[in-house]
Amino acid sequence: MKIFEMKQALAGLQTVSFRLPSGEYLPAHFHVTEVGLVSKHFIDCGGVERRETVANFQLWEAGDYDHQLAPQKFLHILKLSEKILGSEDLDIEVEYQQATIGKFGLAFDGTDFVLTQKQTACLAQDACGVAPAQLVALPQLQMAACAPGSGCC
Template sequence: MNISEMKQSLAGLDAVNFRLPTGEYLPAHFHVTEVGLVSKHFIDCGGVERKETVANFQLWEAGDYDHRLAPQKFLHILNLSEKILGNEDLAIEVEYQQETIGKFGLTFDGTDFVLTPKQTACLAQDACGIPNAAFALPQLQVASCTPGGGCC
C-alpha cells in the first residue's frame, strides 16, 4: 500500500483498525507515534548498489485506554508529514512493538488495515548460485497405517 491508497482508504472510514498477520487486532487505543522517511542505500551480495525509500509508520500502544485515532486525525497526521515525505507516493512500511520491533507491509481489506509479513531475500541469487525456482518441499504422502504395515 502506498500513501495515496491509505489516504483514499481513510476518507471512507468511521474508525481506524489495524490487524496483525495472525488476525489479532491492535488495541483500539494505539497511537501513530511517528511518520518518517526511511532511505536505505546498500550493496547486495552480488555487488549491485541499491536504494530503497519508504514511508514508515510507527504504531504504539500505551495505557491511555480512552485514546482513539479518528480517520480524520490520521489524515491530518499524513498531511503534516508531507514536510518530511514530500509529494512522492511512497510505499508504506509499519513498525509495531511485539517481542521486538516488527516491520510489516500494509494492505487494506475494505474495512481494516492489515499488517503483512515482510521477508528477507537474496537479491543476487544468480551471483550466489541459488536457482531462480523456489525450493519446493516434498509432499508428504498420507497413508493409512496398519499394525505390522511398517509405517509406524
C-alpha cells in the same frame, strides 16, 4: 499500500483499525508515534548498489485506554508529514512492537488496515550461487475425472 491509497481509505472510514497477520487486532487505543521517510542505500551480495525509500509508520500502544485515533486525525498527521515524505507514491512500512520491533507491509481490505508479513530475500541469486527455486509441474486435473473412487483426490 501507498500513501495516496491510505488517504483514500481513511477518507471513507468512521474508525481506524489495524490487524496483524495472525488476525489479531491492535488495541483500539494505539497511537501513531512517528511518520517518517526511511532511505536504505546498500550493496547486495552480488555487488549491485541499490536504494530503497519507504514511508514508515510506527504504531504503539500505551495505557491511554481512552485514546482512539479517528480517521480525520490520522489524515491530519499525514498532512503534517507531507513536508518530510514528499511523494504520495511511497510504499508504506509499519513498525509495531512485539517481542522486538516488527516490520510489516500494509494492505487495506475495505474495512481494516492489515499488517502484512515481510520477507528477506537474496537479491542477487544468480551472482552468489543460490539455485533458483525449481518449479514442479503438476498434472492437469480434469474435474470430470475427479470423482469419488477415481484416485485423483
